[in-house]
Amino acid sequence: MGIVKVNTMVTFHLETRDGTRREITGAAGISAMEAIRASGCDEIAATCGGSCSCATCHVYLRKAAPEFLPPISPTEEDLLDFAEDRTEQSRLSCQVILRPELDGMEITVAPASAF
Amino acid sequence: MAHDFGNIDAMIADPRTYMDRATYHALFAHLRREEPVRWTAPEGIAPFWLVSRHADVHSVESRASVFLNAPRAVMRPVAVEEALAARQAGHKEIIRSMNNMDGEEHRQVRAITSRNFLLPSVRRMTDEIDAIAQEFVSRLIYKGPETDFVQDVAVWYPLRVIMALLGVPAGDEALMLKLTREIFEEKSRDEFGKQRDQAQLGFFSYFRDVLEDRRKNPRDDLATTIANGTVNGAPLPEFESLSYCLTVATAGHDTTAATIAGGLLALIENPDQMQKLRADVSLIDSAVEEMLRWVAPVKHFFRTAAEDTRIGETAIRAGDSVMLAFPSPGFDADMVEAPEEFRVDRAPNPHLALGSGPHACLGQHLARLEIRQFFLAFFDRIDEIALNGTPSYSPSSFISGLSSLPVKFTVK
């Protein structure tokens, strides 16, 4: 039997810099950065458009199973290195591709970095 | 506002359409309104969906695993694609660089040089770029008080920056400029492709020697980084490493030069905006974004659908190709307030002149810094500036911008 492809949606919790919490839903396959920006939150400037070159999409990630996250690439590692306020939970949200297994994760927007 | 554009397929394929700013923007306003995802089939060119709305271009770019960069990058006649495929084991583009790759391979190839182009790395180059900008403003003054801003200044400045980074000596810059023009310009439909072919060979023989040299004598430049680049632990093959050099060498200067020249023209044509920016140079960053939106020198790249999908309401079949018209989203009234107005303080400014998603312009932070430092240096020294003739544009459906901007000016 053929598999019917549906546009799977993934929901996660976002905490913005002012401490407000909200739920965000985005289609599997796009990045968390895209989903957050599409929700109208502009605390994530995403200056480079998601090409992993600006670090203005820095977030802290919790309750996300590591095996379903793309590994941190050397370029992301370089950028996170520049970011002040880096923690073990740090990721660049443009590199976090939504998938069903990440449903329910919690994302906090990191403080803005000035390089 | 019914406007009969006649044969839209032919217009999209015709390099002259891109030389006429008013017609180009009227055409795309029509497309965004009436046919936002348009099946386009110019004679002699493989057909494609032409995507013009902001939401749609953005959505295609963010679904990078569905809309692939391989195998088709730019518009060219089927006859040229077939000739290339015959000589390059089926590959239909003149190069194979990160722009023709997807997924993990793209990530690794881009990562070979990406460290040099990260926003924090680029910020550290500010003083060097500023010094080069000042040198070229001083050249402008020397050439003045009447000069062709494009031919005398704009094309040379970003060329100096990218060639210095790449490691090409200043003495070879004129050759690089000539080859770049041959890659991007289309003199006529008949020659479409032929001169690009020659230029590709010219670039390749030049960079073959450079790469060879850097493997033996490493230096602190991008050529050395590319010469020693690896993918999955293996050295980058020759075609790919030559393509890399060609991409960095060509992508980095005509685009930036066009934006600086087009930005200056917009300021001259909008004296209130020139005045506003001069009075408050802290607006420089938003002014740079507005210049990028206004000029958007990269007219398209393609994507190819990997599976059946949709763009907005339109069903797309696996294998269909999609042309992303990068200037158009910046003029989409759904996203941009009063898009026909040039405003140096525009914010937000969600243009897509640099693309978005994993393939978004590698050199974007460098380009922004170059434009920024140029205008800061320019406002320091130049007083009044006015048009001194008719500007003209280069004929290309891929990368096109001002080829001549006659100006006269006074120095402070």
Ligand code: HEM
């Ligand atoms: C104002 C100047 C520039 C403009 C308007 C511009 C525009 C663009 C656009 C529209 C793309 C395709 C984006 C996409 O597919 O989403 C691109 C890609 C690219 N640009 Fe630029 N660019 C500029 C300057 C530069 C500079 C200075 C460099 C220097 C190295 C550069 C290198 C590249 C490369 C390597 C790619 C391919 C990236 C990839 O496929 O991963 N560009 N650029």
Ligand code: FES
């Ligand atoms: S959006 Fe620039 S690094 Fe993520």
